[in-house]
Amino acid sequence: MIRRRLVVTASATLAAALVVLTTGFYMLLSWQLESGADGVLRARAGAAAATVTTLQGRLKVNETPFDEVLDSGVWVFDAAGAPVSGPPVPGRLDAPARELGTVSRPTFRDIDHDLRMLAIPLREPPAPDAVVVVALSLVPYENAERTALIGALVFDVLVLGLGALLVRRSVTQALRPVARMTAQAARWSERDLDRRFGLGPSRDELTGLAATLDGLLGRLSAALRHEQRVTAEIAHELRTPLAQVRLETEVALRRDRPAAELRDVLRNVLDGTDRMAAALDTLIGLARRSIDPSAGTATVAEVAADALRACLARGREIRLDTGRAAGLVVGCDREVVGRMLQPLLDNALRYGRSAVLLRVRRSGDPGAPGAPGDSGDSGGDVVFAVGDDGPGFDAGELDAVLAPGAQGRATAPGQGAGLGLALARRLAEAGGGTLTPRVSPEGGGLIELRLPLA
Incomplete structure (x- = not known):
C-alpha cells in the first residue's frame, strides 16, 4: 500500500536524522565534559601551586583555610621526585602520582577510566623547583553524560513516534483527495462520462492529476460519442435503402410480371444494395479511425x-x-x-x-x-x-x-x-x-x- 510505504520511508528518514543528531550531540557533550574536567584540574593545580613556597632552601606548602579540600587528591614533589605533600591517607593513587612527580611538562593521565590526573612542573622563577600533581574523579561527568544520553534517546523515541503519527496523518490527508478523485473517475467512467473535476490548469500534483483524469474522461467520452454517432448514422443511412429494397421486392412478388419489369425491379434492388454497401464502407471506415483528443x-x-x-x-x-x-x-x-x-x-x-x-x-x-x-x-x-x-x-x-x-x-x-x-x-x-x-x-x-x- 502506497500510504504504508510513504509512512515507513518518512519514518526511516526521520530515524536516520535523529541518529545523526544524537550522535553529534553525544560527541559534542563528551568533548565539553572532558574540556570541563581538564579545566577543573588546571584550576586545582594552579591553586595548589600557589601554596608552594621555599623556606631556607626547602620546599614548603603553606596552610590554607580549605586544606582538607585541597589536600584530597593533591601531591607536591620536589625536583628529585621526593614527596613534599600529599593526601593525609595513602591510597591507590599514590603510585601513579609518584610516576608523574618527575615530568618536565604538563601531563594528563587517565586512571581506571574514572579518574584523571594532571602533573604541572614549577620550574620558572620565582616559583620553586617542584611538581604539582592533582587528581579528579570523572564519575559525576560520566553520570551527567549517561543521563544526557538516556534523555536524548527518550526524546528521540518520542519525536520518532510523534513524527510517524504526523506523517501518517499528513499522508492520509494528502492521499484522500486522490482516492476520492479515483473513485469519482471510476463512477463517471461507468455512468456519466460528461462529468469533469474542472480544477483548472495544472498547478501542483493534485491539479495535474485532475487535469490528466479530465483528459482521460474526455477521450473516453469522445470515443463513446463517436461510437454512438456512427451507430446512429449507420441506422439512419441503411433504413431508407432497406425499406426501398423490401418495397420493390414485395411489389414484384404480388403478381407475375414480364421479364423487363423484373429486370427493372432487380436493377432497383441492386442500386439499393450498392447504396447500402457504399454507406457501410464509409461509416465503417469512419468507425475504424483512431479516437484522439484533437479528432474528437x-x-x-x-x-x-x-x-x-x-x-x-x-x-x-x-x-x-x-x-x-x-x-x-x-x-x-x-x-x-x-x-x-x-x-x-x-x-x-x-x-x-x-x-x-x-x-x-x-x-x-x-x-x-x-x-x-x-x-x-x-x-x-x-x-x-x-x-x-x-x-x-x-x-x-x-x-x-x-x-x-x-x-x-x-x-x-x-x-x-x-x-x-x-x-x-x-x-x-x-x-x-x-x-x-x-x-x-x-x-x-x-x-x-x-x-x-x-
Whole structure:
C-alpha cells in the first residue's frame, strides 16, 4: 500500500536524522565534559601551586583555610621526585602520582577510566623547583553524560513516534483527495462520462492529476460519442435503402410480371444494395479511425471562428460574445459542431431584422445563457446561444419546431423544409448534448445548443 510505504520511508528518514543528531550531540557533550574536567584540574593545580613556597632552601606548602579540600587528591614533589605533600591517607593513587612527580611538562593521565590526573612542573622563577600533581574523579561527568544520553534517546523515541503519527496523518490527508478523485473517475467512467473535476490548469500534483483524469474522461467520452454517432448514422443511412429494397421486392412478388419489369425491379434492388454497401464502407471506415483528443474535440474559439467565416461567406455578419469561454474545449468534432450551429445561424439570419448574436458561456457561470433554474448546473457543459431580433417563438411551439418537417408560425408558406432544427437536434443528442428553443425575455428568437466539455 502506497500510504504504508510513504509512512515507513518518512519514518526511516526521520530515524536516520535523529541518529545523526544524537550522535553529534553525544560527541559534542563528551568533548565539553572532558574540556570541563581538564579545566577543573588546571584550576586545582594552579591553586595548589600557589601554596608552594621555599623556606631556607626547602620546599614548603603553606596552610590554607580549605586544606582538607585541597589536600584530597593533591601531591607536591620536589625536583628529585621526593614527596613534599600529599593526601593525609595513602591510597591507590599514590603510585601513579609518584610516576608523574618527575615530568618536565604538563601531563594528563587517565586512571581506571574514572579518574584523571594532571602533573604541572614549577620550574620558572620565582616559583620553586617542584611538581604539582592533582587528581579528579570523572564519575559525576560520566553520570551527567549517561543521563544526557538516556534523555536524548527518550526524546528521540518520542519525536520518532510523534513524527510517524504526523506523517501518517499528513499522508492520509494528502492521499484522500486522490482516492476520492479515483473513485469519482471510476463512477463517471461507468455512468456519466460528461462529468469533469474542472480544477483548472495544472498547478501542483493534485491539479495535474485532475487535469490528466479530465483528459482521460474526455477521450473516453469522445470515443463513446463517436461510437454512438456512427451507430446512429449507420441506422439512419441503411433504413431508407432497406425499406426501398423490401418495397420493390414485395411489389414484384404480388403478381407475375414480364421479364423487363423484373429486370427493372432487380436493377432497383441492386442500386439499393450498392447504396447500402457504399454507406457501410464509409461509416465503417469512419468507425475504424483512431479516437484522439484533437479528432474528437474542438475549442470554443475555433467553432466561433468557423461560424463567423461561414456567415461572412454568405455576405452576412454576426456578433460574437465568447467571454471567458474562448479556451474551453467541447467534446465533439469541430465539423460536427459547425453542422449543429449552421441551422441555428441560418434561422437567425433569415428571421432577424438586424442583430444576430452568438453568445458562448460555460453553464453555471454568472451570465450564462439558460432558463431560470439552470443556476444549479454542475458547470460541465458549454452553452451556445444564438439570438436574433426577429419574431421569435411562441411558448406553445417550442417542442413542435424540432420535429422533422415542422415550421414555426413566422415561416412563410414554401419557405424552408423544416429539417434544419430537427437535424441539428439529432446531431446534438448523438454528441451527448441538447438543442432547446426558448422564449427570449428580451424578445426575438433564442435557441440554445448545450454540448459537454471535453
